[in-house]
Amino acid sequence: MEKKRVKLTIDGKEIEVDDGISVFQAAVVAGIYVPHYCYHPDLSVAGVCRMCLVEIDKVPRLQISCNTPVKEGMVVATASQKARDAQKGSLELHLINHPLDCPICDKAGECKLQDIYRDFGLYKSRMEYENKVHKPKVQDIGTIMLDAERCILCARCTRFTDEVTKTNELVFVNRGDRTTLKTFDDGPLQNEYTGNLADICPVGALTAKDFRFQQRVWFLDKTDSVCTQCARGCNTQVSYNPKTKKLYRVEPRRNVEVNKSWICDKGRWDYHYVYAENRIKFPLEGATKSESTWHHVFGELNARSMENPKSILVLLSTQLTNEELADAKETLPFMGITQMGWLVDESKVGDVEPYDGILKHRDPTANAAGFQKIFEGAKNPVLDLEATSNLLAGNEVTEVWLLGLEGNEFEWVTEKLPGLLKKRLVVHATNQAPWMESATLLLPNVSSFEKSGTVVNALGRLQKVQQAIPTAYLGRDLHRFLTGLREGGDRAKIDASRFADIFAKKVAPVFLKEAQTWRSLSVMGVSR
Amino acid sequence: MKNLKANPYRLPVSQRIYLFAILQGMLITARHFFRNLLNPRSMPNIGYPEKRRNYSSRFRGLQILTLKPDGDIRCTACMLCATACPADCIHITAAESPNPEVEKFPSEFNIDMLRCVFCGMCEEACPVDAIRMGANYELANFDRNDFIYNKEDLLRAGQGAVSRVTRG
Numbered sequence: 001m002e003k004k005r006v007k008l009t010i011d012g013k014e015i016e017v018d019d020g021i022s023v024f025q026a027a028v029v030a031g032i033y034v035p036h037y038c039y040h041p042d043l044s045v046a047g048v049c050r051m052c053l054v055e056i057d058k059v060p061r062l063q064i065s066c067n068t069p070v071k072e073g074m075v076v077a078t079a080s081q082k083a084r085d086a087q088k089g090s091l092e093l094h095l096i097n098h099p100l101d102c103p104i105c106d107k108a109g110e111c112k113l114q115d116i117y118r119d120f121g122l123y124k125s126r127m128e129y130e131n132k133v134h135k136p137k138v139q140d141i142g143t144i145m146l147d148a149e150r151c152i153l154c155a156r157c158t159r160f161t162d163e164v165t166k167t168n169e170l171v172f173v174n175r176g177d178r179t180t181l182k183t184f185d186d187g188p189l190q191n192e193y194t195g196n197l198a199d200i201c202p203v204g205a206l207t208a209k210d211f212r213f214q215q216r217v218w219f220l221d222k223t224d225s226v227c228t229q230c231a232r233g234c235n236t237q238v239s240y241n242p243k244t245k246k247l248y249r250v251e252p253r254r255n256v257e258v259n260k261s262w263i264c265d266k267g268r269w270d271y272h273y274v275y276a277e278n279r280i281k282f283p284l285e286g287a288t289k290s291e292s293t294w295h296h297v298f299g300e301l302n303a304r305s306m307e308n309p310k311s312i313l314v315l316l317s318t319q320l321t322n323e324e325l326a327d328a329k330e331t332l333p334f335m336g337i338t339q340m341g342w343l344v345d346e347s348k349v350g351d352v353e354p355y356d357g358i359l360k361h362r363d364p365t366a367n368a369a370g371f372q373k374i375f376e377g378a379k380n381p382v383l384d385l386e387a388t389s390n391l392l393a394g395n396e397v398t399e400v401w402l403l404g405l406e407g408n409e410f411e412w413v414t415e416k417l418p419g420l421l422k423k424r425l426v427v428h429a430t431n432q433a434p435w436m437e438s439a440t441l442l443l444p445n446v447s448s449f450e451k452s453g454t455v456v457n458a459l460g461r462l463q464k465v466q467q468a469i470p471t472a473y474l475g476r477d478l479h480r481f482l483t484g485l486r487e488g489g490d491r492a493k494i495d496a497s498r499f500a501d502i503f504a505k506k507v508a509p510v511f512l513k514e515a516q517t518w519r520s521l522s523v524m525g526v527s528r
Numbered sequence: 529m530k531n532l533k534a535n536p537y538r539l540p541v542s543q544r545i546y547l548f549a550i551l552q553g554m555l556i557t558a559r560h561f562f563r564n565l566l567n568p569r570s571m572p573n574i575g576y577p578e579k580r581r582n583y584s585s586r587f588r589g590l591q592i593l594t595l596k597p598d599g600d601i602r603c604t605a606c607m608l609c610a611t612a613c614p615a616d617c618i619h620i621t622a623a624e625s626p627n628p629e630v631e632k633f634p635s636e637f638n639i640d641m642l643r644c645v646f647c648g649m650c651e652e653a654c655p656v657d658a659i660r661m662g663a664n665y666e667l668a669n670f671d672r673n674d675f676i677y678n679k680e681d682l683l684r685a686g687q688g689a690v691s692r693v694t695r696g
Contacts, residue, residue, distance in 0.1 A: 102606075102655075103604045103606030103608070103655050103656065104604050104605070104606060104631050104632040108606075137631070138631055212624075213605070213622035213623060213624065213632055214622075216606075216607045216611065218611065219607075219611075243616075
């Protein structure tokens, strides 16, 4: 059924919106910014901050726009003198007991209180410092640091723990200007989405411990990408400092169809494997794991595949992007290597719904759905785990190449593929696991933050992973690996936009109805 | 082949022999020599390093870091100086302070004096009067690494200067 539409005027702009939405949401549609703290698009309306007061014609008093439904013929002024004065009054009340912590506050630079205070003309405080109400400051509540004094009581965090995680750890105690944010029973936060509290807090009351004092936010550049820690593919924004060339945090990017405004703590804080101790930095060779060069490795692998391609089995990780897989699908048979399998814990693949009812999927890899689609109807069908296991039990295969492993979640491999360790192993991974000790060659892979490509999440949505940081150490993505393998050396020039070419030619026609180039593909992803 | 055209830049013989110019220069030197010999007070030289020129109190030399009245470092590691620095020479690492009264402090505070242009923007940007431009201009060293002044060096340069700025 078509929704009823209503016409209204906001700041002289006539717009038509769905009936039933609030004036605030209508202003968002019209592209008008109304100052606010407590309103959040993915939470219920609280109406406590009183910042979004607007003047509505024929209504004697100012109304909060977030909780006023639109009506036909409404005339709204969000920035009239009366509305601005009221908003400024609300702001002044918010600032009365707010400490002057900006130099040490991690939120400084992206703090709504700072932004709106600046918009309202940087007036002098009429409050004397001694009269301020003081509340407990540095409190460790698990993954988050709580500073109750900075809190402006917008209730976003309490609504989040109430509505999204349904764990209710955060509560307000006391009354009036002594209202204080606390965790229930002074316990720690106990959900797996705590990082979002630091995002939705409009001030610095809740800050992430992981990011605490790491960087000032204005030093950071942001890249839109997609989380690759599970099959959900939450949309993310990756912050890195262009001077230090390092990654500092991963934040969710709003996408109503995938993750709303949230991301789980694993996706947010597990990026540390990029800089972990066990990261493979150079090609390592032999039992002693002595440092080697890519040129030497490519020459050797090329020679071995020329000699007896039938003895080689290639296992491709589902963490690889569609472009890398399409490249492998073409290049490996060209080299004579026809035995290919996928490397994923099959018992976890295939869930459409998250197991915890919010976001988390059991499959810790990003692209199992894309893998299946890419290799659908291939001339040499990819082997599932059982077929791989059977093949490993025989003597036909003497050498196994595991390509594109990322992160630390590959302990199951030796359990599910018991024959693996008896073979000659070539492992292309980001991080070293104990079972990789027996590999004859350990090759550095790049993490998802260091490459671009597309992945398909469990909902069948094609999404864009974009490179955020330069390649760390001597890592090579699969495009570079395959080119080097084919050339038998590391001297061949590789086009930096190779993934974009492959996307336009081989990936887009498989997944999408109309032709797309890498540039034309939206960062919001495309649903099939 | 001989160049038949006359060189327009060719000087006349009187100037080409430089004799007149040399005599002129020697005359100037001799004049100063005798003037200083007869009246040494008029010499513009300062007997550095025994004597030093008086600089204005606003002179911008090596930065100093100030202390709080209780003796702790004043700096809160807000990094506004590093942000304002046009030469990108200030490198701060923030950390949790060992003092429970203080939340954040600089565990490292390095200034690369080879990059510093002595503009004073760091002093201008500091919200708590923790960094000031000092008076020291004698910054010669034998090693490039010695030009990187760390927190201890800058505090030493401050000679225990206390900043009495209160917040609010």
